[in-house]
Amino acid sequence: MKIVILAKPVPDATGQERLGPDLRLDRAAIPPVINGNDEYVLEAALRLRDAGAEVSVTLLAMAGAFGPDALRKGLAMGADNAYLVSDPALAGSDARTTARVLAAALAKLEFDLVLAGVDSSDGASGVVAAALASLSGLPYLSYATSITPDGDKVRIKRFSSTGYDVLEAPMPALVTGMQALGEPRYPTLRGIMGARSKTITTWALADLGIDPATVGADAAASRVSTFSIPDARSAARVVRDPAPEAAKQIVDFLIERRAI
Amino acid sequence: MPGTLWAIAEAGPDGHLTKLSAEVATLVRGLGAAAGRDVAGLVTGTPGAVAAVAAELAAYLPRVVALEAAAAATSPIAQLAAQGAVQAIGADPDASIFIGNSPDGRDTAGFLMAALGVGVISNAGGVAWNGGPVAEKGVFGGRLITTSSFADGHGIVTVPLGSVPAEEAASAGVVETITLAGAAPTVTVLERVSEAAGAVQIEEAKIIVSGGRGVGGPDGFALVGLLAETLGGAVAASRAAVDAGWIPYARQVGQTGKIVKPEVYIALGISGAVQHKVGMQGAHTIVAVNTDPDAPIAEFADLFVVGNLFEVVPALVAELESRKA
Numbered sequence: 001m002k003i004v005i006l007a008k009p010v011p012d013a014t015g016q017e018r019l020g021p022d023l024r025l026d027r028a029a030i031p032p033v034i035n036g037n038d039e040y041v042l043e044a045a046l047r048l049r050d051a052g053a054e055v056s057v058t059l060l061a062m063a064g065a066f067g068p069d070a071l072r073k074g075l076a077m078g079a080d081n082a083y084l085v086s087d088p089a090l091a092g093s094d095a096r097t098t099a100r101v102l103a104a105a106l107a108k109l110e111f112d113l114v115l116a117g118v119d120s121s122d123g124a125s126g127v128v129a130a131a132l133a134s135l136s137g138l139p140y141l142s143y144a145t146s147i148t149p150d151g152d153k154v155r156i157k158r159f160s161s162t163g164y165d166v167l168e169a170p171m172p173a174l175v176t177g178m179q180a181l182g183e184p185r186y187p188t189l190r191g192i193m194g195a196r197s198k199t200i201t202t203w204a205l206a207d208l209g210i211d212p213a214t215v216g217a218d219a220a221a222s223r224v225s226t227f228s229i230p231d232a233r234s235a236a237r238v239v240r241d242p243a244p245e246a247a248k249q250i251v252d253f254l255i256e257r258r259a260i
Numbered sequence: 261m262p263g264t265l266w267a268i269a270e271a272g273p274d275g276h277l278t279k280l281s282a283e284v285a286t287l288v289r290g291l292g293a294a295a296g297r298d299v300a301g302l303v304t305g306t307p308g309a310v311a312a313v314a315a316e317l318a319a320y321l322p323r324v325v326a327l328e329a330a331a332a333a334t335s336p337i338a339q340l341a342a343q344g345a346v347q348a349i350g351a352d353p354d355a356s357i358f359i360g361n362s363p364d365g366r367d368t369a370g371f372l373m374a375a376l377g378v379g380v381i382s383n384a385g386g387v388a389w390n391g392g393p394v395a396e397k398g399v400f401g402g403r404l405i406t407t408s409s410f411a412d413g414h415g416i417v418t419v420p421l422g423s424v425p426a427e428e429a430a431s432a433g434v435v436e437t438i439t440l441a442g443a444a445p446t447v448t449v450l451e452r453v454s455e456a457a458g459a460v461q462i463e464e465a466k467i468i469v470s471g472g473r474g475v476g477g478p479d480g481f482a483l484v485g486l487l488a489e490t491l492g493g494a495v496a497a498s499r500a501a502v503d504a505g506w507i508p509y510a511r512q513v514g515q516t517g518k519i520v521k522p523e524v525y526i527a528l529g530i531s532g533a534v535q536h537k538v539g540m541q542g543a544h545t546i547v548a549v550n551t552d553p554d555a556p557i558a559e560f561a562d563l564f565v566v567g568n569l570f571e572v573v574p575a576l577v578a579e580l581e582s583r584k585a
Contacts, residue, residue: 013515013534017400025399036516096379099370119366121515125382125418126361130338130370139446140339140371143363145509155450158336159363161463161510162273163455167336169447179499179516180509221379221415226407230398236548236564246565247575250547251583253563257545259524260467260491 001149002056003045004109005079006102006116006129008035009063009070013121023224024092024217025122032063032070037117039074041177043184044147045115046078053149056080058109062090062101068200075195076187082198083109087205092217095123099131101215104208106136113154114174118143129176139169145180263354263414265292268345269303269317270337270364272461273454277303277316279464280360282426284419285320287387288358289429294389300325301433302348304341304440306332314435320426322433331444338367339445346375347441354414356393361418369418379415381408385423385542393417401515401534402541421463422521422542455508460494462511467493467524470513470540473500474529474550474569481506483573484528490580496520498530514539528569532557549573 011017011030020026034042042057049055059074059082061067071082085105093101106114114136119126133140144156145164154173157164159180187195205212213219237253239246254260267288269281285301292299301321303313307328314326327344341364349355357372359365361383373380384395392413398405462468469488471481481495488495495511502512513520515535525543530536532548532555540546541560548561549569558564565572 013401019404019406023406094379095382096373096377099374118363123382125369125380126366127370127373127380127382127418130367131374132370134339134371134374140336140367141447142336142338142367159509160273160452161461163453163510165336165449166451166453167447168450173447179503183503220411222381222408222410224406224408228405228407230402230405233546233560233562236558236561238553238558239563239565240553240567243567243571243575244579246567246572247579250563250565250572250576251579253547254524254545257524257562259545 001053001113002058002111004058004060004106004111004114005038005042005045005074006114007038007042007059007061007071007074008120009033009061009067010035010120010122019227022092022217023227027064027066032066034070034074035117035120037119037178039184040179040181041115041117041175042074042077042079044177044181046185047182048149049078058083058111060102060105060109061085062098064091071200072195073187075198076191077185078191080198082200083203084200085203085208087212089205089212089216092220093215094220094222095125095128095131096221097215097219099128099135101208101210102128102132103135104210105203106132108208112171113149114138114172115147116174116176118176118178129174133174136174139173141167141169141173142176144175144177147175147177147181262352264298264300264349264352265295266345266349266355266357267299267301267321268341268357268359268365268368269301269313270341270360270362271303271305271309271313275309275312277313278360278362279426280362280421281317282320283421283424284358284360285317286426287419287424289321290424291387291389291393299323302327302345304329304332304337304344306330311435311437318433318435319428321429324433324435326435326437327440328437329440331440334449335445336367336447336449338364339371340440341368342371342375343442344440345372348438356414357416359416359418361420365418369416372416379410380418381410381415382418383420384417385420387417387419387423401538420519455510462494462496462513462518462520465494465522467491468496468520468522469493469526469528470496470498470530471501471507471528472498472530475501475506476529478506483570487526487573487577490577493524498536527557527561528573530557531555532560
């Protein structure tokens with residue numbers, strides 16, 4: 001079975017992220033990692049292989065010059081190869097363009113399953129995967145907490161606010177997943193060494209037949225005009241009294257704030 | 261009239277309009293008044309169930325389209341809702357569409373983005389009008405607020421919980437019913453499993469009592485539950501507690517869980533990492549109990565109790581009970 005993982009390089013969410021002078025995320029300032037939710041689906045794919053299935057795992061990303069560093073980590077975890085769509089014209093692309101570019105890239109790949117995180121930690125719009133499934137004509141199964149291929153079908157448990165739904169669709173299909181899939185493995189030293197010899201193929205827009213004038217910041221549907229720093233909460237009132245007295249103070253505080 | 265503003269609504273697991281949908285409908289009604297645009301709502305469901313939700317939505321909007329989709333019984337709702345929106349909106353290239361950013365709402369927004377070829381501004385906590393929607397959103401865990409607008413004045417906006425308080429209109433709107441055209445999606449719902457029937461949903465709760473690593477285990481969550489029950493609130497958790505298997509994922513607050521905006525958030529044994537903060541910083545009042553005086557949550561709590569939650573919580577329950585009496 002062939003699995004493609006959409007592995008988005010994102011700035012490590014360490015609290016140091018900032019906007020550049022163009023009011024877009026300054027991606028060069030922070031070391032890139034693979035988006036957390038994408039690591040969960042990569043882990044899910046690797047576990048299928050660990051369980052004995054014959055599985056090839058290909059990473060696909062659209063990113064700038066920092067892309068290969070992040071993808072190398074996914075290869076070290078156990079992915080077999082990677083494709084990176086990278087083109088200067090793509091800088092500042094919006095979700096709409098991202099979905100279109102990824103659809104063009106997927107059209108060049110063979111797969112039974114495409115797996116992606118439910119959203120990314122940087123933009124967090126959570127809309128690209130559904131749009132991609134729509135553009136690529138793939139069945140779309142989202143918010144998976146487990147992923148089970150079965151013959152020519154795939155079955156997932158989809159998170160719901162009261163439990164889960166069991167969904168099924170014919171493959172090829174696109175599935176988005178999340179944390180509940182299980183903790184991603186750390187690359188082993190052997191994995192890291194092995195990743196150096198794995199192939200990362202770079203595609204430019206011309207390789208995908210996309211006109212550079214239709215992508216990037218100028219073609220984005222929306223733009224950021226201003227930013228501000230939110231008002232800080234006023235400093236906490238601190239209580240260090242023993243429990244019975246602390247409890248009285250909590251109740252008084254909640255009444256004072258008209259919260260109860 | 262062209263340029264209608266649409267609210268795409270959804271029903272919750274109890275079959276009623278969700279709080280988030282009521283807020284989105286209220287937001288759209290206000291924007292319509294500010295912009296001088298027509299407003300309308302759309303809700304999708306099975307022919308048997310959608311009428312009741314549409315009637316609830318009509319309390320907020322002058323015009324509601326109830327989309328009857330027989331496939332909603334056996335397929336995920338988002339793709340149907342998006343197909344229905346394309347059908348209901350018809351030829352109105354200036355329409356803007358507002359959707360709550362629940363899982364189904366985000367899926368619907370993605371399908372619509374592809375179908376209509378328009379852009380999405382996501383997670384807009386505040387929306388004003390200036391020739392088109394102007395959206396404020398928190399980024400980088402709320403450290404910055406950005407203001408965005410559409411280049412051509414229209415598009416899709418996803419809206420988090422708590423953008424505006426839900427408020428019914430002076431008079432109820434009219435409901436028109438349409439039937440979904442086109443083929444059903446290839447994804448089938450085999451089974452819907454409820455693990456927490458009857459429990460208060462954390463997105464809907466006014467008071468949330470949340471436990472973290474410091475709660476120590478399932479027994480500790482019994483204490484969290486006792487305080488929640490005493491206050492009439494819901495139980496939530498940090499990621500550490502969910503990962504440890506002490507409480508189901510549906511209760512997780514934070515970046516990879518739910519974003520909540522209750523009146524009161526009581527954090528027990530939660531350190532307050534930025535990933536958790538993202539999920540609860542919109543609470544009106546935050547009370548934290550932690551043994552570590554240097555826990556990051558001290559930075560954004562309103563009341564910070566340095567103490568052992570296993571002593572403070574029973575004392576708090578006793579105090580609340582004695583004042584009720």
